[in-house]
Amino acid sequence: MTVTVEVTLVDVDRRSLLFEVSARDETASIGSGTHRRAVIDVQKFISRTAGRQRAAV
Template sequence: MSIEIGMTGRAETVVTDRNTALAVGSGALPVFATPMMAALMEAAAMDAVATGLEEGQGTVGTRLDITHDAATPVGMKVRAEARVTAVDGRRISFTVSAWDEAGPIGSGTHQRCIISNEKFLARTNQKKEAPHVN
């Protein structure tokens, strides 16, 4: 594994009726949804470290602290960027930001943890076999 401070990634989308706050249930207006901006930021972070992972490894998001500062209407392009700011064992920290065609729309920090995809899924699927606690 070779994840280094300074690695960057990017993700892009276009605002459609399917990724608005109204469509995903996070608001009542047809503007780019905050959860969709968060997902785009996570995708940029995954892109930033993809080339540094070993075969069978992945990353999972563990923390996200962002602001959504400006609304984006249907039809506009949105892009997110992530930059690795720290690597502590399997934990990776990022700065994340997003823009639409008119300017900045959000920013913050994000953390991901490097995992073995197979082991992670096996452990997660064990939940279905464990007794349920309410």
């Protein structure tokens, strides 16, 4: 059996991306929904989490 997933980028709000997702097999729809992702600055993220790690130790 084959499952097909379709993803469409529907909105970009600065660093936030919103996708619509749907999945179906050969006979019917399996499910659908939305998924939001954020684009981050990796160096800034690592710097912020390093400070929290030191505080937790």
